[in-house]
Amino acid sequence: xxxxxxxxxxLMPRPGRLxxxxxxxxxxxxxxxxxxxxxxxxxxxxxxxxxxxxxxVSLAVTLTxxxxxxxxxxxxxxxxxxxxxxxxxxxxxxxxxxxALVVALVPGAGALRALSQLGAAVSLHALLALLALRLSWGYxxxxxxxxxxxxxxxxxxxxxxxxxxALQAAAWAWLAAGALLLALLARTLARPGxxxxxxxxxxxxxxxxxxxxxxxxxxxxxxxxxxxxxxxAWRGRLLGAQLRRAARARAAGDVVxxxxxxLLGLGLLATTSERVWVLPIIAAGMLAFxxxxxxxxxxxxxxxxxxxxxxxxxxxxTWPLWSLGAYVFAATADVSRxxxxxxxxxxxxxLALLALAASLATALGxxxxxxxxxxITRDGRVLEFVAARPHGTWLVPLLAPLAWLALALRPTPxxxxxxxxxxxxxxxxxxxxxxxxxxxxxxxLVAASLLALLVAYRLRRRWWERADLGx
Amino acid sequence: MTDRPIARLRGVSKLYGxxxxxxxxxxxxxxxxxxxxxxxxxxxxxxxxxxLPGLLLPTSGTVETFGVPAARLxxxxxxxxxxxxxEPRLPEWMTVxxxxxxxxxxxxxxxxxxxxxxxxxxxxDPGRGVDAxxxxxRQRLAILIAVAPRPDLLILDEPAASLDPVARHDFLRxxxxxxxxxxxxxxxxxxxxxxxEKVVDTVLLINGGQVHCHQxxxxxxxxxxxxxxxxxxxxxxxxxPLPGLLTVTGDRRRAMxxxxxVPRHQVEAAARALGVEAKVRGLEFEEIYxxxxxxxxxxx
Numbered sequence: 021x022x023x024x025x026x027x028x029x030x031l032m033p034r035p036g037r038l039x040x041x042x043x044x045x046x047x048x049x050x051x052x053x054x055x056x057x058x059x060x061x062x063x064x065x066x067x068x069x070x071x072x073x074x075x076x077v078s079l080a081v082t083l084t085x086x087x088x089x090x091x092x093x094x095x096x097x098x099x100x101x102x103x104x105x106x107x108x109x110x111x112x113x114x115x116x117x118x119x120a121l122v123v124a125l126v127p128g129a130g131a132l133r134a135l136s137q138l139g140a141a142v143s144l145h146a147l148l149a150l151l152a153l154r155l156s157w158g159y160x161x162x163x164x165x166x167x168x169x170x171x172x173x174x175x176x177x178x179x180x181x182x183x184x185x186a187l188q189a190a191a192w193a194w195l196a197a198g199a200l201l202l203a204l205l206a207r208t209l210a211r212p213g214x215x216x217x218x219x220x221x222x223x224x225x226x227x228x229x230x231x232x233x234x235x236x237x238x239x240x241x242x243x244x245x246x247x248x249x250x251x252x253a254w255r256g257r258l259l260g261a262q263l264r265r266a267a268r269a270r271a272a273g274d275v276v277x278x279x280x281x282x283l284l285g286l287g288l289l290a291t292t293s294e295r296v297w298v299l300p301i302i303a304a305g306m307l308a309f310x311x312x313x314x315x316x317x318x319x320x321x322x323x324x325x326x327x328x329x330x331x332x333x334x335x336x337x338t339w340p341l342w343s344l345g346a347y348v349f350a351a352t353a354d355v356s357r358x359x360x361x362x363x364x365x366x367x368x369x370x371l372a373l374l375a376l377a378a379s380l381a382t383a384l385g386x387x388x389x390x391x392x393x394x395x396i397t398r399d400g401r402v403l404e405f406v407a408a409r410p411h412g413t414w415l416v417p418l419l420a421p422l423a424w425l426a427l428a429l430r431p432t433p434x435x436x437x438x439x440x441x442x443x444x445x446x447x448x449x450x451x452x453x454x455x456x457x458x459x460x461x462x463x464x465l466v467a468a469s470l471l472a473l474l475v476a477y478r479l480r481r482r483w484w485e486r487a488d489l490g491x
Numbered sequence: 492m493t494d495r496p497i498a499r500l501r502g503v504s505k506l507y508g509x510x511x512x513x514x515x516x517x518x519x520x521x522x523x524x525x526x527x528x529x530x531x532x533x534x535x536x537x538x539x540x541x542x543l544p545g546l547l548l549p550t551s552g553t554v555e556t557f558g559v560p561a562a563r564l565x566x567x568x569x570x571x572x573x574x575x576x577x578e579p580r581l582p583e584w585m586t587v588x589x590x591x592x593x594x595x596x597x598x599x600x601x602x603x604x605x606x607x608x609x610x611x612x613x614x615x616d617p618g619r620g621v622d623a624x625x626x627x628x629r630q631r632l633a634i635l636i637a638v639a640p641r642p643d644l645l646i647l648d649e650p651a652a653s654l655d656p657v658a659r660h661d662f663l664r665x666x667x668x669x670x671x672x673x674x675x676x677x678x679x680x681x682x683x684x685x686x687x688e689k690v691v692d693t694v695l696l697i698n699g700g701q702v703h704c705h706q707x708x709x710x711x712x713x714x715x716x717x718x719x720x721x722x723x724x725x726x727x728x729x730x731x732p733l734p735g736l737l738t739v740t741g742d743r744r745r746a747m748x749x750x751x752x753v754p755r756h757q758v759e760a761a762a763r764a765l766g767v768e769a770k771v772r773g774l775e776f777e778e779i780y781x782x783x784x785x786x787x788x789x790x791x
Contacts, residue, residue: 029593034584092579093590093636095546097597098566212545212562219546220580234583234622 030107033084037227038077041162045076064179067188070122070137071144072168074115078145079162081111082152083225089153090223095215105206108149112202116141136187139194146201153214159224174316181399252296259285279355279363284370306336310389314405315396331408331450333386337378337416340371341423341442361484365477372420379413415449418465421473428479495558497522497644497676498543503552505538505700512538514700515552520678522643525670527691527708528680531784535700536680537577540648543678544572556644570599573642577649579633581621587632588617591639598640606639612661626653634662638669645669647679651686659686666690688776696783703783703791708776715774715782716758718748720767733761737782737791749774749782751791 032038050069085104088094119141120134152158178184208214222241228234262285270278292299310333355363390407397403419442426441452461496519505513512535520526528536541547542554545561554561557568564572581590591610595601610617613631624632630653637645651659663686669675670690681687687694694711696704704711715737720727726743730736735753739746750758755771762769774782782791 027596029596037584087584088582090580091582092574092576092633093581093594095544096569096572096574097594098570098599100597212564216546216548220576220578222580 027103027107030085030088030103031110033081033088037084037225038080041076041080045080046073048072064175064184066122067137067140067184068168068175070119071140072165074119074141074144075148075165075168076162077115078111078148079152079165079226081107082149083159083162083223086153086158086218086223087225089215090218090221092220095219101210101212101215104209108145108205108209109202112142112145112198112205115145116198133188133191135191136189136194139191139196139198142198143194143201146198146205149205150201150208153208153218159226159228162226252299255288255292258288262288275355275359276362276366279359280366280370283363283367306333309333310386311393311405314386314389314393314407315398315403317408318403318406319398319401331454332447333408334379334382334413334416334450335443335446337375337382338419338423338442338446340374340378341416341420357484361481364480368420368424372417375416375420376413379416383413415446415453415465418469419445419449421469421476424480425472425476428476428483495522496520498554498556500539500542500549501553503542503549503554505535505542505547506550512700513542513549516697516700516702517552518695518702518705520676522676523674524693525666525677525691526679526693526695527687528678528695528697529684529687529780529784530680530697534698534784536697537648538700539697540646540678540680543644543646544569544574546574570640571643573637573640573645575630575633575637575647575650577652578626579629581629581632583620583622585621586617587615587619587621587624590621590632591617591636594636595639600640602639602641605641606635609635609639609665612665613658627655627658630654631658631662634665638665641675643675645675645677647677647681649680649682651681651683659683663689684777684780696780698784698786703786711779712773712776713755715749715751715779716753716755717772717774717778718750718758718762719746719770720748720762720765721745721769723767727767728765732765734758749778 048069050073085107089100089104094100116138120138123134123137148161152161155161175184178187222234222238224234224238228238262281266278266281266285269275269281313331313333386407390405393405395402395404422445423442426445449465452465455461456464498518498520500516500518503513503516504511516535516539528540530536538547542549542561543556545554545556545564548562556564557571559565559568582593585593587610591606595603595606609615609631613628613635615628615632615635621629621632630650634647634650637647651662654662666677666679667690669677677690679687679691688708692708694704694706694708695702706714718733720731722744727746729743731739731746731748733748733750734757735750736748737751738749741747755773759769759771762771
């Protein structure tokens with residue numbers, strides 16, 4: 021610890037991981053900055069790229085701090101809160117200065133102002149640190165932050181319309197926001213409430229997704245909260261129905277069906293929040309996403325087979341595939357090997373059907389939106405809402421074997437891996453259908469799906485033959 | 492030794508949703524006492540202990556530790572507390588040595604010799620990663636970190652739950668050593684009554700969030716008496732006319748009675764007056780615990 025009270029362990033927690041995150045977080049913005057400059061292009065892209073790098077570093081530091089705060093001895097460490105505040109102020113200012121230097125040194129930064137950049141970087145660091153510390157799922161933020169690249173064209177359009185300069189010119193506003201957010205972060209770190217709340221909890225980092233022990237501990241901690249008496253009434257009724265059917269099937273001697281029902285019930289618990297307000301918020305978010313995407317695609321005027329953005333609304337229909345992984349591996353060891361494999365295959369088939377139903381509902385919803393939403397005028401152009409064509413309807417069930425394969429190939433025996441893979445797989449599949457003519461892309465997807473089914477089945481059969489059973 | 496209590500709870504209740512974990516608890520812990528906090532699962536032991544360092548805040552009532560409201564404990568007070576929870580969370584990416592160093596760097600008091608000795612006694616390899624430790628070794632590391640700063644208040648919540656018999660023996664030996672320092676207060680919750688009995692001087696029995704007994708162990712032992720009576724000639728009278736009678740089991744010829752809150756000589760005199768064969772002895776600690784823990788809230 022230095023005389024200033026700065027602790028190296030707090031300032032550079034887990035240097036190895038920080039270096040990896042720096043490499044990931046800075047590499048992509050760096051490429052964007054270089055390409056943008058080479059093309060003599062948009063200052064907005066430089067701005068966006070630099071802030072993305074700031075976000076990655078901030079999250080890496082904060083999530084490690086969160087783990088430290090959650091560790092049992094930390095609550096009783098005198099001066100830890102003060103040292104954490106100092107570390108964050110140092111990081112915020114350091115990142116702010118680095119961002120300002122990029123603007124000052126990089127040719128082609130155009131309208132960017134160093135002071136605005138400093139204020140924006142400080143604001144972003146403080147905001148993300150606050151979110152990562154306060155949200156129980158804060159460890160997912162580094163992953164979600166990549167979605168920030170999706171509306172990149174909107175930032176570009178903003179610059180083209182000349183509004184970006186005005187945004188940059190208000191340096192005092194950026195600096196004021198930065199100071200305010202940093203003060204809020206310092207207050208949060210200095211007061212005992214956060215430390216009390218986090219003490220003894222399992223604070224994850226993004227990398228923990230690949231560490232089976234940590235994820236299993238996290239699942240155990242989550243499972244303690246899973247009781248079917250909690251949450252929305254429909255959730256409890258659905259689970260109750262599944263468990264009753266499981267009991268009836270077991271009584272009738274159909275152990276495979278009993279196991280399948282049980283897994284479905286547990287998967288339902290794992291993939292729906294007990295918090296009643298979460299699902300309406302997600303539903304509202306999806307609706308806003310679909311509406312925005314439909315108009316955004318209409319504005320693109322590009323020669324594509326389908327709207328890209330609006331089509332992503334179908335990704336919501338992959339939810340049953342996410343649940344495929346949620347409990348399939350967590351509670352299978354108390355049945356025979358044969359029953360386990362047969363129940364898993366049966367569950368996969370039913371989840372694929374469920375995904376198909378969800379896709380049909382999505383297609384219906386998009387068609388409904390297209391029928392009721394009026395045309396809007398934007399920059400003198402009339403934009404008609406574009407509903408994505410319903411190829412997603414069958415793309416989603418085709419992903420089921422691929423999700424199963426991801427689960428079978430998983431590097432770690434925990435369930436979230438399927439979810440991590442299912443999302444990007446949808447984006448890839450959707451991209452293929454959008455960019456490549458159907459007569460090429462459809463056979464390709466079907467072949468990939470069949471191959472995945474075959475390989476996944478063989479892998480899972482082998483796994484069940486060798487699995488350690490809990491009885 | 493000063494008279495000022497090291498911790499004081501006044502009318503403390505704690506609600507988790509609709510579940511009442513603590514119900515109007517008022518207590519004081521004197522400095523230098525070794526208190527065994529006992530009670531069945533879910534009785535409120537962990538909740539009670541969590542209130543003292545301010546990890547939990549009461550729904551109603553007040554908690555003071557070192558004379559300061561527990562919600563506002565500052566660095567100076569927190570540095571005087573050592574705390575070991577049932578499942579201690581430790582920084583998983585650090586090695587054992589780094590964890591000890593990290594804690595030591597933040598502590599104003601640190602007994603380096605004790606830490607070094609405990610590392611060896613507990614079989615902790617400083618170069619080993621915390622994530623590779625078994626639950627037992629992890630618990631030993633948590634105990635080391637809690638006791639090495641020589642805290643004035645040591646709170647141990649089921650510290651021996653995941654320790655093997657040898658490690659538990661070492662841990663008890665360590666506790667005995669820590670007890671030698673008169674000003675240190677230790678609160679220890681455990682289900683292993685034989686362990687608690689060896690080290691504590693005061694017993695706090697809690698059940699259903701309510702305190703059933705908080706008194707010195709020796710005093711508690713003198714409170715309850717077991718009377719084994721065997722009829723000689725006529726059947727035993729029913730009910731048995733014994734002072735402070737709490738429970739009776741047996742039949743008309745032979746019975747075992749428990750009497751409480753009366754001096755032993757009174758019980759012996761009453762037993763003699765019955766004209767039966769009677770043996771009076773003190774209750775074992777485990778029997779006292781069972782009696783109170785199964786009382787369903789009745790005063791025994």
